[in-house]
Amino acid sequence: MLQTEPTPEQIREHKPYLQLGLTEAEYDLFTARLGRLPNYTEVGLQSGMWSEHCAYKYSKPILKTFWTKNERVLMGPGEGAGVIRIGEGKAVVFKAESHNHPSAVEPYEGAATGIGGIIRDIFSIGAKPVASLDSLAFGNQFTAHNQNLIEQVVAGIGGYGNAIGIPTVGGEIQFDASYQDNPLVNAMCVGVMDEKDIQRGQAAGVGNAIVYVGAKTGRDGINGASFASAQFSKEEDADRSAVQVGDPFMEKLLTDACLQVTHEHQDALVGMQDMGAAGLVSSSAEMASKAGFGMTLDLDLIPQREPGMTPFEIMLSESQERMLLCVRAGYEQEVLDLFAAYDLDAVVCGRVEPGHQYRLLHHGEVVCDIPVSLLTDDVPTYTTVPQQPARLAHPAPDFTPTITDVGATWRALLALPNIASKRHLFQQYDAQVQTNTVIAPGGDAGVIRVRGTHRALAMTADSNGRLLALDPEIGGAITVAEAARNLVATGAEPLGITDCLNYGDPSKPEVYYELQESAKGIVAATKVFNTPVISGNVSLYNETSGVGIHPTPMIGMVGLIEDLEAITTIAFKEAGDQVYLFGKTGDDYNGSSLQYLQTGAYAGRLTGFDLQTEKQTQDTVLAAIRAHLVTAAHDLADGGLAAALVEMGAANRLGIQGTTALTSAQLFAETQGRFIVTVAPAAVAAFEAQVGAAAAHLGVVTTGAITLQLADATIDTTIAELATIQEEALACQLK
Amino acid sequence: MKAAVLTFPGSNCDEDLLWAVKEIARQEATLVPATTTTLAGYDLVLVPGGFSYGDYLRSGAIAKFAPVMTALKTFAANGGYVLGICNGFQILTEAGLLPGALQWNTSLTFVCEPEPLIVANATTAFSNQYTAGQKLSLPIAHGEGNYYADDETLAAIEANDQVVFRYAANPNGSLNDIAGLTNAAGNVMGMMPHPERAVEALLGSTDGLGVFDSLITATKGAAHVAD
Structure with a gap:
């Protein structure tokens, strides 16, 4: 396929880089640092490496605040x-x-x-x-x-x-x-x-080999990093070519082979990196940059899935299942042989160079010759002047639920997609291999x-x-x-x-x-x-x-x-185990599933959370589990106590009988920092002595009946009824 | 007992089987690549689960042409014990070492869950440590586990008592609830559930140990040492 790429002058004139996600200012900056007009390949590399996905232009100032x-x-x-x-x-x-x-x-x-x-x-x-x-x-x-x-x-x-x-x-x-x-x-x-086996993605040591491994490079996912850094329009189907296709079989071989190199050829391996976003350019430029060296790659040596690919396409393809290795000079053959045994492509496609230039050869011509840092380090960062959204400046008044039939509310809550069991979806994943x-x-x-x-x-x-x-x-x-x-x-x-x-x-x-x-x-x-x-x-x-x-x-x-x-699971284990609630329950309904159930929206300020209190509760629960005093434990989240009790009872179809000062509404409150645990009768004294007032007794595990005496209502149902709703609701709504 | 665990490119339960036989059942076991041309000297050959050669054409359809399959046929013809699990079962039916075929689950989705089973025949080399009618729970994890055979074949399988395990709550549409069965001679078995995933209490079940213990008995090896 013949393709005519714009000349550097045409690029300056017609600004095709705008379609690649670059701004005029970014192109000008790149050109100024380079000291000449970049060619189409170079602008392509810039667009991939300067995308938000690779360069974190907007997020870097935020990421710097993280504790690492x-x-x-x-x-x-x-x-x-x-x-x-x-x-x-x-x-x-x-x-x-x-x-x-x-x-x-x-x-x-x-x-x-x-x-x-x-x-x-x-x-x-x-x-x-x-x-x-x-x-x-x-x-x-x-x-x-x-x-x-x-x-x-x-x-x-x-x-x-x-x-x-x-x-x-x-x-x-x-x-x-x-x-x-x-x-x-x-x-x-x-x-x-x-x-002792930790590897880094680096290409150090003049003369060392750059080895390309895995799937051939095709025209799939070209410039995907820029694609991921742009908004969608409704005509998204036009973006289909920016999506890659995966081959898990190839990846399994690649995984096994690369781990074998790591374990058995430590003396040969200098560094290794995945070809992810922005494909070959990001992996190779980052490896050179991290090690502080230059690099030359000969693109004619890159295994290609189809003929006529341009340097732009080869460098920015996001074909899957590819890795880039830096291998010490003289050790190339043993590494190539290892990959050959897995039937995987592996080729020496370049060398680490002195200095700091990133050079690409294609059909005998130099198609890129720029400082590595121009791709990896010279990217501008942006901060936007933040402005509080109007909805946050004026939050809705606190939500006060009205509950007339607590049993009906409980059943309706369990059928909400966010509370209902997702088992029919996640059981499509193998959870036990290995x-x-x-x-x-x-x-x-x-x-x-x-x-x-x-x-x-x-x-x-x-x-x-x-x-x-x-x-x-x-x-x-x-x-x-x-x-x-x-x-x-x-x-x-x-x-x-x-x-x-x-x-x-x-x-x-x-x-x-x-x-x-x-x-x-x-x-x-x-x-x-x-x-x-x-x-x-x-x-x-x-x-x-x-x-x-x-x-x-x-x-x-x-x-x-x-x-x-x-190790503790959420399932109630045996009738007769005592049930305790950690953490105070407040009237915290803003943003709760109960609010969504009754109003169709989430609104209001967030209440009922304190970091220090949460940490203390977690420490107390962990200490009780580590002392082998607990037979089941579950945190309270979406749907509060009501959802948690059903999730704990479902597996073994065990219920609870209890009396509590909580109201019907508080059964659904989503106050943070709470856990339910169960304790075997023989461990009750030791448990209560250890946790003190941190936990309140809620009731006892039953063979299936759920009988709760609340401050303002009584509930009399069974785990079978409630768990069935929770288990079947989503599958029904999705089909 | 000396076991060979075959590994095809794309097998992914080979290490799990090796662990179950060596570390839990305390028997000799070795990984044997699909390029091997002889299996002489082994008491048992295990064909593991996974996605051999990516299973791209049809499960087991490419694996049946691997060099080791010729050796496996000789091994089975000489009376050696062969156990195929999941993809291993699919490979054995593709290779003609077991009757029938495995189709897509009726749900058309992969399913991974603990599955209740009933021991249908406790006299085989693979099940002599269970009792007939015993209820077990073994994990399944497959997309193509729906056992099919034509009426005549199915009748012969039943008449000859070849069904070893049946599902108690058929998860995939298998005819006659068949979860595992042997060949007519009784020395080759295939099963979709994974006994090697149920050999340690820490991981939730030891119901699968009986399969390995049965084979140890059948091959007259030393009884396994419980961990």
């Missing part, structure tokens, strides 16, 4: 993934990434390649991927289009994750009008490795044991857009607190965080305000819970036709369990 380091952190943000020490010589590696835009256009491949990309980030560090999680958000109108999105995103995650053999152990699926045109697909992957899964999806957090140690890891992925829409700072802190609460309920001590920051257009003052305020809340909470942010990504421009999503930071958190005997 404590004594356990071995590697923080800036590499493929962050690393935290877990003891016995082992480390946990994790990261989350958004694939919102591709999934909106082509849900199956968009979601599948999101999984594929995050897995490569994990093994690029040298870690074996051991678990993944997904945080999904869709619109709440179940139109045919939306149902197809939900079905295909779930199928894509399963299609890729199941085939590659990494268990999906947790996550969340929520529904809100805010995501109707902008679904969120955030994928998180967790790996485990020996501390045979380490102690707690599969459906609990507060996924738990896997770490082979070769006496430890386990708990993990969760949480977001709370609807609360951030009411108060970004408090909502941000709540999201971190809830993630920690989920881990604590399994018996884990929170270790650290990865995040996906999903927001609207950051050049809008209101969106920038949301970004800034939520970061404040997140930073404050991470310090209280001792959970530094070790990795993450940013997904801005989640807008369609000018309307943005709720500010939705997704918090992926990993915790450590040092006593396998102390």
